[in-house]
Amino acid sequence: xxxxxxxxxxxxxxxxxxxxxxxxxxxxxxxxxxxxxxxxxxxxxxxxxxxxxxxxxxxxxxxxxxxxxxxxxxxxxxxxx
Numbered sequence: 001x002x003x004x005x006x007x008x009x010x011x012x013x014x015x016x017x018x019x020x021x022x023x024x025x026x027x028x029x030x031x032x033x034x035x036x037x038x039x040x041x042x043x044x045x046x047x048x049x050x051x052x053x054x055x056x057x058x059x060x061x062x063x064x065x066x067x068x069x070x071x072x073x074x075x076x077x078x079x080x081x
Contacts, residue, residue: 013050014047016043017040018040019040020036021037023036024040034067034071035067037067038064038067038071041060041061041067042064044060045060
């Protein structure tokens, strides 16, 4: 497998995922937090696929779904009320 600085692509994806999830917790705006967190979770889904780790995949797909719900579906319901 290809390596960059002696680190596999799979590990780089894991580091990117961790970075974006950590970065999301530094956001003050909840909408920005959910977008950045979703990016991190999608990287974790890719990481889980590369590792064939179903717990990582399922958990992060669920978190992305929650973020989508609050970003798009729940937002529409609040605006209609």
